[in-house]
Amino acid sequence: MSLDQLIQKCKKNDTNAQSELYKLFSGKLFALCLKYSRNYAEAEDNLQDAFVTIFHKISQYKGKGSLEGWLKRIAINTALQRYRGKGVFDIVKEDQIEDVTVEIENNDVIDIDFLLASIQELPDRYRLVFNLYALDGYSHKEIGEMLNITTGTTKSNLARARMILKGKIENYKASLNSQSL
Numbered sequence: 001m002s003l004d005q006l007i008q009k010c011k012k013n014d015t016n017a018q019s020e021l022y023k024l025f026s027g028k029l030f031a032l033c034l035k036y037s038r039n040y041a042e043a044e045d046n047l048q049d050a051f052v053t054i055f056h057k058i059s060q061y062k063g064k065g066s067l068e069g070w071l072k073r074i075a076i077n078t079a080l081q082r083y084r085g086k087g088v089f090d091i092v093k094e095d096q097i098e099d100v101t102v103e104i105e106n107n108d109v110i111d112i113d114f115l116l117a118s119i120q121e122l123p124d125r126y127r128l129v130f131n132l133y134a135l136d137g138y139s140h141k142e143i144g145e146m147l148n149i150t151t152g153t154t155k156s157n158l159a160r161a162r163m164i165l166k167g168k169i170e171n172y173k174a175s176l177n178s179q180s181l
Contacts, residue, residue: 001017001020003067004063006020006021006024007021007058007061007063007067010055010058011058011059013055018055021054022051025068025071026047026051028068028072029047029050029051029071029072029075030043030044030047032072032075032076032079033046033047033050033075033078033079034120035119035120035131035135036076036079036080036127036128036131037079037120038120038124039120042082043079046075046078046079046082047075049078049081050071050074050075050078050079053074053078054071054074057074076132076136076146077146080128080146080147083124083125083128083147110169110172110173111172114172115169118165118168118169118172119131119165122161122164122165125157126157126158126160126161126164127161128147128157129143129147129154129157129158129161130157130158130161130162130165132146132147133154133158134158140154140155140158
């Protein structure tokens with residue numbers, strides 16, 4: 001069955017088609033939910049909620065743009081919904097922002113599991129902005145609109161996330177260097 005046929009059947013609430021759509025995209029969407037969640041269980045809840053929304057709103061998908069992109073936006077918005085209005089963001093003024101960049105030397109190897117765990121350990125407000133900006137390519141303006149915060153707050157939270165990650169990476173590199181001695 002083609003993807004277009006699958007979508008049409010999902011629009012008619014065909015449970016077999018919905019199950020097939022879930023099988024096709026749940027892995028990718030779970031990985032996305034995991035980036036925006038505090039832990040594995042929360043990511044599972046976000047994935048479940050995202051698919052409920054997907055099946056409820058599938059009739060709104062008009063075939064413009066990729067289905068995967070549409071599904072990803074729903075998954076991200078579902079995960080972000082947990083944080084909207086909960087006061088997890090510190091409101092800052094533009095002049096309070098400091099830019100921090102993290103440079104990793106080319107010969108340094110950073111374990112991907114360590115890096116992903118470090119990102120997941122960031123406080124919610126920093127993790128969400130970092131993921132949206134650095135990993136998913138949203139602009140500060142888009143992030144501000146998605147999270148209902150100012151552009152200055154997104155920039156500040158990104159800078160703080162980078163600063164925390166820089167410290168974790170430096171500690172990680174130091175521990176590797178001390179082990180090799």
